[in-house]
Amino acid sequence: MNASKHMNSRIAVLLIACLTFLSGCESLVNDLDQDKLPKTESRLAVECYISPQSPRLEAVITQSQPLFGPATYNPEFVKNAQVFLSDGQNRVQLMFQDSAFNYMADTTAFRIVAGKTYTLTVDDGKRFVKATCTVPVKSPVIKSFTVEKIYSGFGTDSLASIKLSWEDIKGESNYYDIRGYSVLEQTTLRFDNETNDAVPFRSINKLQLYFGEKNIYNDINLDGITFNIPESKIYLQPNTEFTYQDKDGVKKSFYTNPKISEVRLEVLHIDENYYKFYRSLANTDFQDNPFVEPTLIYSNIEGGLGCFGAFNSSGKTANPDF
Known part of the structure; x- marks a missing residue:
């Protein structure tokens, strides 16, 4: 019984201390008038x-x-x-x-x-x-540029491997940026308002390339070296058959035939x-x-x-x- 009373008194003291602390913290937070804020x-x-x-x-x-x-x-x-x-x-x-x-x-x-x-x-x-x-004054000299089809490591999936290198302009401080895009084509299905029917359509999409975290380069203590961008990879979609029905209920099919038709890379001397x-x-x-x-x-x-x-x-x- 005495132990219980002693425990309750300790809890009461602890609660009072917490309330006192919280009320003190609250007093430290004040709203400033708009006139006192920086203009x-x-x-x-x-x-x-x-x-x-x-x-x-x-x-x-x-x-x-x-x-x-x-x-x-x-x-x-x-x-x-x-x-x-x-x-x-x-x-x-x-x-x-x-x-x-x-x-x-x-x-x-x-x-x-x-x-x-x-x-x-x-x-x-x-x-x-x-x-x-x-x-x-000078534009960069691109040393090598390759786009190759490689195995992804999973099933029959493939990737497009994109690599680029360029030579640093000697005898001066230089800065570079990299940009590029790829053009992907494939046959898809879309609705034709004129015929009021679904028809195969060759879609063309232009996508920006990603080169990892580093796109900006400098040649500090690297005068005249050859720069290489991180390898960029594009997933190559498999050629699949697509089956559908037209407005008359006739069953038709087509292959998607995906491909990369263009890859463009640029080195910017900035x-x-x-x-x-x-x-x-x-x-x-x-x-x-x-x-x-x-x-x-x-x-x-x-x-x-x-x-x-x-x-x-x-x-x-x-x-x-x-």
């Missing part, structure tokens, strides 16, 4: 990359969202800005395209030249930003702005680690955010047809 204004965010090989000049203009207050993950496009690109002697205006939500101009009227320095200006009537970049911007973006991938401190995103936009960069590219195309 932040929305800024223009610009992303534009120019190249002698690009058929169009394109720029995406958005605005940053407030640090405090309601926000959304959807970009806020700026549609009424005056966007100009200049080489110091001539300039061209990029016009907003509703279909693509970007600003665009054709390069036939304003050619991008390797080695030249360009200035981009953006003015929406309230804010003005500008940036400069210089197009790399400027330092391009490299630093994408490198800083990669550094923000914390893999959901709560103990990693936030990092700043690189920007060369004076008065704003984002990147104005340039590249000079080389590419190779293969038509494996398997």
